[in-house]
Amino acid sequence: MALVIIREEGADRLTLGHLATRAGVSKPIAYEHFTTRSGLLTALYKLLDEQHVQALQEALTSTHRTMQDTADVLATAYVRCSLDMGGEWHAVRAALAGNEEMGVVQQELLAGYVQLFHATLAPHSSLPPAALYRCCVGLVGAGEALSVLMLSGQCSELEAASTFSSLIQGSLSSPPHR
Numbered sequence: 001m002a003l004v005i006i007r008e009e010g011a012d013r014l015t016l017g018h019l020a021t022r023a024g025v026s027k028p029i030a031y032e033h034f035t036t037r038s039g040l041l042t043a044l045y046k047l048l049d050e051q052h053v054q055a056l057q058e059a060l061t062s063t064h065r066t067m068q069d070t071a072d073v074l075a076t077a078y079v080r081c082s083l084d085m086g087g088e089w090h091a092v093r094a095a096l097a098g099n100e101e102m103g104v105v106q107q108e109l110l111a112g113y114v115q116l117f118h119a120t121l122a123p124h125s126s127l128p129p130a131a132l133y134r135c136c137v138g139l140v141g142a143g144e145a146l147s148v149l150m151l152s153g154q155c156s157e158l159e160a161a162s163t164f165s166s167l168i169q170g171s172l173s174s175p176p177h178r
Contacts, residue, residue: 001019001022001023002014002019002040002044003044003048003088004022005018005019005022006044006088006091006092007086007088010091011041011091011092011094011095012095014037014040014041014095015037016030016031016034016036016037016040017030019040038096038099038101038102041092041095041096041099041102042096042099042101042102042105044092045089045092045093045096045102045105045109046105046109048085048088048089048092049089049109049112051081051085052081052082052085052089053112053113053116055077055080055081055084056074056077056078056081056116057116059073059074059076059077060073060074060077060120066124067124067169067172067173068165068169070120070121070123070124071121071124071165071166071168071169071172072161072165074117074120074121074165074168075143075161075162075164075165075168076161076165078143078147078161078164079143079146079147079150079157079160079161079164080157080161082147082150082151083147083150083151083157086151087151090147090148090151093106110137110140113140114133114136114137114140117136117139117140118132118133118136121135121136121168121172124172125172127172135171135172138171139164139167139168139171142164142167143164146160146163146164147160
């Protein structure tokens with residue numbers, strides 16, 4: 001129901017009281033479960049992130065591929081996941097901006113994406129592990145930025161995915177970093 005509220009009315013309308021009303025439960029139930037609006041938004045953000053990671057992992061489960069195939073699958077799946085979420089993930093994150101607890105959550109989730117990218121790309125990279133890690137941090141940021149660009153209508157899904165794939169491939173084929 002929380003996602004429906006965000007989709008239909010915007011993240012600013014998502015309060016515990018409004019969620020309780022729309023879900024047909026008493027307000028104390030919503031407050032007992034989430035305690036605060038930030039708690040609700042954080043739980044929702046983690047749920048959306050979990051779905052995003054699961055979809056990425058499913059896309060990457062097929063047999064080992066070439067670097068280009070791996071980059072294409074990773075980029076396409078990342079961009080597709082962002083599109084499938086329809087911007088709710090970014091709306092929830094924006095609603096939590098400035099929340100101290102959210103900073104910790106974002107770092108935790110970022111580390112998960114970096115780890116996933118690192119594990120996926122390591123077989124195709126000659127970069128030392130620390131350099132590949134830094135590269136993956138940048139790639140996750142690039143994927144986010146391209147997703148925002150696509151969701152705002154400034155590029156197509158295909159353009160975002162192909163640009164992201166090119167960035168992935170370029171970062172893996174560049175000379176080793178210190």
